[in-house]
Amino acid sequence: MSHSRQQRPPRVLMIVANFHPAVGGTENQALLLCRALMRRGLDVAVLTRRVPGLPETENVSGVPVSRSVRVIDRGKLFGATYFVSCLAYLVAHRRRYDIIHCHILHGFHSLAALCMKLLFGKKVIIKVASSGALSDFLMLKNSLCGSWMLAVLKTADRVIALCRSSVAEARAQGFPDARIALMPNGVDTGRFRPAGGHAGARSRIVYAGNLSANKGLEVLLDAFSLLQREHAGLMLDIYGSGPLEESLGNAAAGPGLAGGVVLHGRVTDLERHFDSTCIFVQPSLAEGMSNVILEAMAAGLPVVATRTGAAGDIIRDGVSGLLVDPGSARQIHAAVQRLLCDEPLAERIGRQARAAVEAACSIESVAGNYLELYQGLLDPPAVSRGRERMV
Known part of the structure; x- marks a missing residue:
């Protein structure tokens, strides 16, 4: 050489x-x-x-x-x-x-x-x-x-x-x-970081990513329909675009979901939409290493994610996030319900999530x-x- x-x-x-x-x-x-x-x-x-x-x-x-x-x-x-x-x-x-x-x-x-x-x-x-x-x-x-x-x-x-x-x-x-x-x-831990302060109770479930079949969005809608009955005013914000955009829009306007689901399309400033009212859910049926999970964790959000790809490597279940089986609306519902009903747990998981990505990612x-x-x-x-x- x-x-x-x-x-x-x-x-x-x-x-x-x-x-x-x-x-x-x-x-x-x-x-x-x-x-x-x-x-x-x-x-x-x-x-x-x-x-x-x-x-x-x-x-x-x-x-x-x-x-x-x-x-x-x-x-x-x-x-x-x-x-x-x-x-x-x-x-x-x-x-x-x-x-x-x-x-x-x-x-x-x-x-x-x-x-x-x-x-x-x-x-x-x-x-x-x-x-x-x-x-x-x-x-x-x-x-x-x-x-x-x-x-x-x-x-x-x-x-x-x-x-x-x-x-x-x-x-x-x-x-x-x-x-x-x-x-x-x-992940850019300078761009994605905790917003600071506390805006009150968790009132938003957030998904961001491609709107495609492998992302499990229909399962997320099923879980949200159950949560919406139990938590008045709860919102599901979906950021992204893809082949399922029209069908998801139709489902969101249907019985049981009307007014609770908002499709925002693709955004370039996702970090501005992460705050202390959010619970991030990644319902993927198949995944590699989700960038947006890392971004949500860096922002200090409590994350619910399916056991696909690298999720089990980067999330310690019950400590830096909650893991569920892919395709299970029941498990997503239970995990989100747990965070909605236990704010100290949600805050603690968010802090541990941030620490985990700072240390490794x-x-x-x-x-x-x-x-x-x-x-x-x-x-x-x-x-x-x-x-x-x-x-």
Whole structure:
């Protein structure tokens, strides 16, 4: 290894299929991590898909973004053109980066990145986005040439698992323990923080996220209809957009819910809608590591979440949140009822939630862990990876 590469900070190219202004958990997490790494002096850039009407190159919140991956969105041509376009960019710009950090295991960009590892010795990290019913591994197994792709992906320098269930899935697919790193998503604990003061009794249940079938929103509505009968004036505020927006709006206007449910659409200032009157509920049927759970916990809200993905890793049941089984309106009702009827418990859980994410999931600490991982890959003998959680 050259002396110059040892001295300079790692140069990292993040690859993500979609990026801002597209908004979702993967996109938000990628941007948050990029900015935190840049504050530590790293040279970080993003490669993503071309979007008509948007510039091919620009800075997004200070992060250099290249929308140079072009695709033909017609059946099997999509994957082929995605791979070729991505690989062409990686080859042409290979002297600008040392590490390729791929978001989502089953993306065609991961295969292109591993070609660069084979051809030019680039280090490759691949992050697994989801576990459970929507697992990246299941998506691959059910796809054309999925078994072959899994075999190739095992050559990555590291696979990032967000939770213990994802680690188990990686092991089950034959990924070696030495190449699996357990690292959580990060949260901006400066942006999301307790509002301060106390506005009185809990009067709002809050959900934020995509309005899609896997989020369990129908179950939440069922639970809320029971709670509304027992707590006059209780409101359910839903923030987000998605394919179920119209049907949820119709249900909210129906018998038993009218006036109690408000769909606000997607907001960019979610932290302003979190206050001491809120109980946050995440009713997902399948999940990876929910960014919005981390945000609600950082804001000091008591959280009710289903036992999916990383929820059981970041929430200690009864201490920093309440866990329920996915698909159970009865359990959601009971958990929220418990918080509504015991304000000292709700306050205590909110404080413990904040402490938990500060200790393990602040974006600054997560970025520090990634920096040590990057340095360890580029110069293994010189760097202790004590903070990187190998399995």
